[in-house]
Amino acid sequence: MTEPDKPMDSPPSAPTPPQHAPKTRIYVLAAHPDWGQSRITRPLRDAATAVPQVQVCDLYARYPDYHIDVATEQARLTAAQLVVLLHPIQWYSMPALQKLWLDEVLSHGWAYGQGGHALRGKDLWLVASTGGAEASYHPQGYNRYFFDAFLPPYEQTAALCGMRFLPPLILHGAHSVSNAEVQQHAAVFRERLLQYPHWPELDDMDSCPACEVPEQDRPHTPESGAATPGAWAAEGSAQPPAVPPSGSHVMDHTPAWLFNSFLYLSAAVIAVPLSQALGLGAIIGYLGAGIAIGPWGLGLVTKVDDILHFAEFGVVLMLFLVGLELEPKRLWSLRRPIFGWGSAQVLACAVAFTAVGMLAGYDWRTALVAGLGLSLSSTAIALQVMAQRNLMPTGSGQAGFSILLFQDVAAIPILALLPLLGADLMPNEASAHAGRAEQAIKIVAIIAAIVLGGRLLMRPVFRWIAASRTPEIFTAASLLLVVGIATLMQQVGLSMALGAFLAGVLLAESEYRRELETNIEPFKGLLLGLFFMAVGMGVDFGVLAQFPLQMVGIVLGFLAVKGLVIYTLARAMALPFQERAVFTLLLAQGGEFAFVVFQTAAGAQVFAPQTASLLVGAVAVSMLVSPLLLVAVDKWLLPRWAQRGVTPMEEISEPQDAPIIVAGFGRYGQIVSRVLMAQGSQCTVLDHDAEMIEAARRFGYRVFFGDATRLDLLRTAGAEKAKILVVAVDDVAQSLKIVDLARAHFPHLELVARAHDVTHWNQLRERGVMRVERELFESSLRSARSVLELLGHTPHAARQTAMRFRQHNLALFEQLHPHYKDSAKLMSVVKQGRQQLEEQMAQERAAQAQRHPGGWN
Structure with missing residues (x-):
């Protein structure tokens, strides 16, 4: 350690204060475990040694064995008016030796508790630095809190001893600030020491935050019991006596989570409907x-x-x-x-x-x-x-x-x-690679x-x-x-x-x-x-x-x-x-x-x-x-595009009065809509796919852009006056949501729905939709007829076989529907139905072979 790094009070290198210097009024406790790695605290310590009325104590140099001279430290505190804690923030707190100093020097009966008035009316000033940038001390930063959230232990220490906690002097980003910024910060620190106690902000501060607390209400060790003096303050092994509640703050008795829940829900309930009413979302x-x-x-x-x-x-x-x-x-x-x-x-x-x-x-x-x-x-x-x-x-x-x-x-x-x-960068590249x-x-x-x-x-x-x-x-x-x-x-x-x-x-x-x-x-x-x-x-x-x-x-x-x-x-x-x-x-x-x-x-x-x-x-x-x-x-x-000849997606703006609403203009909905339109029936067709709408418009079909799962859009589409709603969307969840909305708000509508698969069919039937068509069922039957004809069956025989299967399958579905959530019962009924179908088909083949083939070919 070089000569300037030694503390003023460490013999024999401590220089004698000038004869004209006033009585020591400021005591600086400088704490850094390794001064060789210090960019901020060391220049500040050196700046403080140049101020005549300041006494600097390098804690780690004076007490390398961690044995604090309590009597000497208390004497220095008694002589000082301002106590400065100068150290880096380490693990969101102070260095270990500084904490030990507080535990031993600020003892019960001297600094706090019954008879502990030695520090009453003095000032405590925190001068610290952080390795993290200022932006990291933010609710959205990796330190998760504003820096003020780490100050209460210092503030309460001052209050417990009857001291005034002065506004701290903090420099963030110790590893990234420039040397010029460090020197400027040290100059500010030195100037503040020289000007003390003539700081403008001190005029607005109370001289002693804890002095107004009655002696009997201040923390102290009970006369009886096993707790030793200072035990709860130093070690946290016991709790201070509870202060009787004043009853002036009702929210003190309300759990924070309960109040916050009320706050968030109230804000949402007020703001969101208002925003929706204004059209803002x-x-x-x-x-x-x-x-x-x-x-x-x-x-x-x-x-x-x-x-x-x-x-x-x-x-x-x-x-x-x-x-x-x-x-x-x-x-x-x-x-x-x-x-x-x-x-x-x-x-x-x-x-x-x-x-x-x-x-x-x-x-x-x-x-x-x-x-x-x-x-x-x-x-x-x-x-x-x-x-x-x-x-x-x-x-x-x-x-x-x-x-x-x-x-x-x-x-x-x-x-x-x-x-x-x-x-x-990490100094040990091998360990860095191993970690990665x-x-x-x-x-x-x-x-x-x-x-x-x-x-x-x-x-x-x-x-x-x-x-x-x-x-x-x-x-x-x-x-x-x-x-x-x-x-x-x-x-x-x-x-x-x-x-x-x-x-x-x-x-x-x-x-x-x-x-x-x-x-x-x-x-x-x-x-x-x-x-x-x-x-x-x-x-x-x-x-x-x-x-x-x-x-x-x-x-x-x-x-x-x-x-x-x-x-x-x-x-x-x-x-x-x-x-x-x-x-x-x-x-x-x-x-x-x-x-x-x-x-x-x-x-x-x-x-x-x-x-x-x-x-x-x-x-x-x-x-x-x-x-x-x-x-x-x-x-x-979008309206400006319309004025300039750019065709936007046409949304429903005026209520419609067509007796039929078709939700979905995909492969399935197109066929339904075209058949109805060819017969002269008026339809209101909705779809949310802009590509499909644009393609339909090129072929002369008018399709409105809109989401049929929205209740307001269904109303605008004329659901309250329409007679029939065709649910032709290809998404199962959207299909069920449309059906639920129709059943709840437009019970008069007759529903015709498209089922994606067996599960969807059962879900629709469970909601009371009786006209449900599986989207691939009829086309699959027609393909089966074609295969039978290629195998040599007459068209009539192929059609009869397909129709027989159709009747059996529809009847089986009705039989299965009450049990579709019961896997065991479902499998039993399916196996039984398949066996009955095979037996019926075999009987018909035998009867057909005994009589002359007939029917159209």
């Missing part, structure tokens, strides 16, 4: 509610990070439900859009942003990380909007989902890249466990649980599945949502798929709403106010660049013109993973904390304005 309502009750609104909620982390589980549940809709074969068919268009979007946006950033004068690392982070989009907002608009089955919906899924995968290597770009290899093995093992477990274990487990016939346990098991997989994925640093999606895909072919959807859907909706509220709470309007022009420039710039790239991709993918604007806006906004990327980058010292704050704020603002831009497109852009 539910997402904007949730975001507005979060802003209103958050730190920058009414201030009713301050711990946004806890809420955000909990509410992110809504995104996890949403991805699980999306996975349930995608069977593995279907997901495999999307591999080209996912890795083709997905990688094209991320790479093109990253390259564009990097180029713009470097042209603006930023370092290439800063520009690259900013570009990668801004290229990601909000999966929560995009999928929610797609679900509300029923866009998932459309071309743009499938393309958007593929790109979003790739982004979730791409976030993993992006996060892995950040430490390599940071200022401080171990992490890779864990990732492969977890994914393999999910795949094998989903294939081999989940069905037997759910079958065993379903056999208990306890619905709430099945719901608990559904949530346990998602929570467990999310936990495993997070343990190895992967996306929880990605793991939940994978689990959903593996269970998409399970017979419990619909039951899982039904159980999880309510939790998903509530948690997603809470997530959007947390995003609104987390918008840092302080950064907006401090850098308004930069923030506006970043938001407009990245939305414009990203929007241009995505619109170009939409054209390359040949998406319908009417869908490109919505597709572009859904993906142009920033995403949740960008928060993690920028905060991790700041912690890895890729760029300055101020840059991270600006980028995080820009992403949050983009998520806030994106739903507003979608509303603007619906209200102003």
Whole structure:
């Protein structure tokens, strides 16, 4: 240790204070375990030694054996008016020796408790530094809390001793700040010491926060009992006597979770319907509610990070439900859009942003990380909007989902890249490589466990649980599945949502798929709403106010660049013109993973904390304005296209009065609609696929764009006056939802429905739909007739055989319907029916052979 590093009070090197110096009034406790590694604390310690009225104690140099001279320290505290705790923040607290000093020196009966008045009226000042950037001490940062959340132990220590806790002096980012910033900070520290006690802010502070507390109510050790003096304060082995409640704060008796639940639900119930009534949509309502009750609104909620982390589980549940809709074969068919268009979007946006950033004068690392982070989009907002608009089955919906899924995968290597770009690389490269290899093995093992477990274990487990016939346990098991997989994925640093999606895909072919959807859907909706509220709470309007022009420039710039790239991709993918604007806006906004990327980058010292704050704020603002831009497109852009001759998708704006409504204009609905139209029957035809609508328009058919699962749209389509509703959509869940809406709100309607398979047929019949046609049944019978004719049967005989089978099959379905949920009974009836059919067919063949063949040929 060099000479300047030795403390002033460590003989023999402690210099004698000048004769003209006043009596020591400031006592600085400098604590750093390794001064050779100190960039901040050491210059501050040296600056303090140059101030005449200051005495500096280097704790680790004076007490290397951790044996504190309590009497000497208490004498120095008695002589001082200001006590300064100078140290780095280590593990969100103070160095170990500093904590030991507090435990032993601030003893009961001297510093606090009965007779403990030695420090009453003095000042305590914390001067500290943090390794993490300032942006990391944020509800959306990796430290999860504002820095103020780590100050209560210091504040309460001062209050317990009757001292005044002065505003702390903190320097963040100890490893990334420049030498000039360190010297400037040291100069500020020295100037503050020189000016004490003439600080302007001290005039507004009470001289002694604890002095007004009566002696009998201040913590003290009871006269009897086994507790030793100072035991509870130093070790926490006992609790101080309870202070009688004042009764002035009613909320003191209300659990925090209960009050917060009331707060969130109240805000949502008020804001979301209001937003819907104004035509702004539910997402904007949730975001507005979060802003209103958050730190920058009414201030009713301050711990946004806890809420955000909990509410992110809504995104996890949403991805699980999306996975349930995608069977593995279907997901495999999307591999080209996912890795083709997905990688094209991320790479093109990253390259564009990097180029713009470097042209603006930023370092290439800063520009690259900013570009990668801004290229990601909000999966929560995009999928929610797609679900509300029923866009998932459309071309743009499938393309958007593929790109979003790739982004979730791409976030993993992006996060892995950040430490390599940071200022401080790991000194031991061998251990670094070993750590990465171990992490890779864990990732492969977890994914393999999910795949094998989903294939081999989940069905037997759910079958065993379903056999208990306890619905709430099945719901608990559904949530346990998602929570467990999310936990495993997070343990190895992967996306929880990605793991939940994978689990959903593996269970998409399970017979419990619909039951899982039904159980999880309510939790998903509530948690997603809470997530959007947390995003609104987390918008840092302080950064907006401090850098308004930069923030506006970043938001407009990245939305414009990203929007241009995505619109170009939409054209390359040949998406319908009417869908490109919505597709572009859904993906142009920033995403949740960008928060993690920028905060991790700041912690890895890729760029300055101020840059991270600006980028995080820009992403949050983009998520806030994106739903507003979608509303603007619906209200102003599409009508302008119509005026300029661009044909938009025709939505129902005026109530219809046709007696027949056809929901779905696909392969099935087209045939039904064309037959009815050929007979002169008036029909209102609805479909949500823009490509199909455009194709039908070219052939002269008028099809309205709309989602038939929406009650308001059914009313506008004339469901209250219509006589017949044809349910021809190809999605099973949508079909059942339409039937449920019709049965609940339009019971007079006669329903004619299309069944996708046997299960769907039974579900429709269970809802009272009597006119149900299986979409492939009649065509399969006609093909069977053709095969029989090719085998030599006369057309009449082939038709008779097919009709006989048809009658038998329909009768069998009616017989099976009451038992379709009972697997054992179902199999018994099916086997019995097949045996009867074979016997009947054999008897008819024998009778046919004995008589002369007849009938038309």
